[in-house]
Amino acid sequence: MSEHVDIDLARERALAEADLPAAAAKLAGMSITEVVETLWRTSYQRGAVLFRLLSKERALETFERFEPAHQADLLRALQDEEVTGLFAGLDPDDRVGLLDEVPAVVAKRLLLGLTPHERSLTTLMLGYPARSVGRRMSPEYVRAHPEFTAGHVLETVRNRASEAETIYMIPVTDGEKRLIGVVSLREILAAPEDTRVADLMQTPEYATVSDDAEYVARRCGDANLLAMPVVDSEKRLVGILTIDDAHQILRDAEDEDIARAGGSEPLRRPYLSTSAFKIARARVVWLLVLAVSALLTVQVLGIFEATLEQKVVLALFIPLLTGTGGNTGSQAATTITRALAMGEVTSKDVGRVLLREFRVGTTLGLLLGVLGFVLASLVYDVPTGLVIGSTLLCVCAMAATVGGAMPLIAKAIRVDPAVFSTPFITTFCDATGLLIYFSLAKVILGI
Template sequence: MDELIRVENELNQAISAGDLLQASRLLDELNPREVTEVIERSPRAKAAVTYRLLSKSRALEVFEMLDPAVQGDLVHALRDDEVTGLFSELDPDDRAQLVDELPASVAQRLMLGLSAKDRAITTAILGYRSGSVGRRMSPEYVHAHPWYTAARTLDDVRAKAADAETIYTIPVTNDVKRLVGIVSLREVLASDPDATIGELMSEPEYALATDSAEEAARTCADHEYLALPIVDSETRLLGILTVDDAHQILRDAEAEDVARAGGSEPLRRPYLSTSIFSIARSRVVWLLVLAVSALLTVQVLEIFEATLEQKVVLALFIPLLTGTGGNTGSQAATTITRALAVGDVRTSDVWLVLLREVRVGTMLGLLLGSLGFVLAALVYDVPTGAVIGLTLLCVCAMAATVGGAMPLLAKTIHVDPAVFSTPFITTFCDATGLLIYFTIAKAILQI
């Protein structure tokens, strides 16, 4: 890592000084993955210069590794003939992702530069909605029929290996392309050359092209499949989702959830190559929403202004109570969102989840409330300690229940559970917690 940082710094200095020969020598010291990291961390203009210094063979390899948004930036900086060559060399699913990052006029020009076969394949992928696995599948695969022998299948693998996305998992189809089985290359290699694929194949697991890409990727990753067949509504084979693409989909989904849980929209490109305006835009909407929702807390404080005037010490505990409620709700929301993502919890489990979270929240409230009661009673008086203790108990139970329910509600109405982000739940628990606090205080302290 230290060596990469050194080379990157020297490369930036060489490009800034206009010493392109030295910059080219420095790039030769890096492998394609390291060059990709350097380009994705560079501003657009410098990234384009760096890319142009690569040899033709390395340039294609690096381009395929780049984030689609960065690929889109480079397309604008390269000559038409360079772009056309790169676009035609990409896999069809990678082409589809790049098209999503380009203006319609540029995308159309690149599509017209493809061969009729490549254009038809890419257009078919683009026909599926964004977010579906059909948009991320590869239509380039090796398949077999049940009546094929192992020897013939191996001949097909050798003939198509150069163009196929993967050869290690081989879907088996009938004469009308319906998926009937799956066989691994290992099984074919280890079998008798005259054995039929029908004897070797096993029951296939698959996903519909219209299914969520994240759900299909989760199936592929959880079962450790090297590739998952993708079919249409009549189980006709359309393509495959490879394990590396599945892991990339899951990484993208996790990055999106983390961003939204933190109260912002996910960046669509590496951080250092994202403009300041784009970063600000990704955050400002949520900040405005949260600022407006925080007015609930202000309204609650205004309602109980007279109560605070009679017992000023109550104001000292507001940060403790609101912070505890917000953190408890956030913990529950994060746990349930993760459980939904990995399939541990379904929306039909709502009552089980709520019952568990009420119990968890009550247990946490008893522990924190007991501690709060003792400390407040020692420093102030027993009635004040009772108010703090009971409030912590009620707030923890309420916040855990709300935090657990929000992701399930989001899933039910087909909204990303991460949209009900941590700041949103925190704001809700703040306002509700204050209502509980002042209600208990008025009842116990008779104010």
């Protein structure tokens, strides 16, 4: 980033020293993106001080770019009337996201500050299930009737260009507001003015209001749509999901997936404006779960303490073997988790996936096993080499198969595959790997 965003040092110093008039001048000279990035790099308390230096319009534009949890942090440091103004200025979907982050009493007060129309739009969206597209869509859109002409639609679009969330994709509905097609503004413009919408519209790709937001966002992006109509259970149009909201949903989902793949919860705030305590809190649960499940390895090793006493050299390979098992398992789990998220694999593919992962694991295990056998035979002796080589083969085949199965099981029991896979695979592969290792050692070395 350093080469791209040229935030000069003088500007940073002015902001840091709380020389407010100088800071205000610096902020006024920045683009919204630069303001956002500057506020990302301070604590939210200091962020609030800088935030007040922005003009009302720029403040709202900046605020809209923050994640809901970060917005909620900032609100705590602002005055009531500032908060009410910001909240009223947000789009309905952003309002819903923010309301989920603030205490109930604050949420109630914020809702009371809205106009009755805005309040009813917002509470309607709050009624849809958490994580559903109903909470992320926009209820403000332009729609057309199939008997309208292109010229008439263009006129409507012109009049409503400033308020609707998007005017580039226009849902077509019948007299009962049921979705029957979509037409793009591009087609409206390209067609002669008296063409009927019915002759231009296409079969719509649409989502149902209770669908998972991430799933809908991915479909919207993958199908290259600028917006996707959202309907209720009777196919009546209730809103649209625009590509920029889809982008935000996918970015949040990615945040979560990446954090969980790394064994922590997402911060949902910029790193530098999150306190060390909050960062530790996002990591501690996972670390404890992993540490507690690692106690299982202590148990398993306890069983083989006598074997270890007879041949201490076996201990040297423990981290290598458990590590390789864990790596193979997490490779498989990551691949399948991603393939599930992208819709490339579904729960009913369990047989194909397991067979494939077993073959992949065996291939990798054969390669590593032969290498391990040769190396350990050279450095120690052939029986030790045999133990290491055969353990690597078995561990890789087992870990890949189990790693591939976990996300599918998680999906079947409706748990986030990323949450379920990581701790289970590490523990399971470590413990099973040690069992395999010492069992093979006992047989081959005759201890």
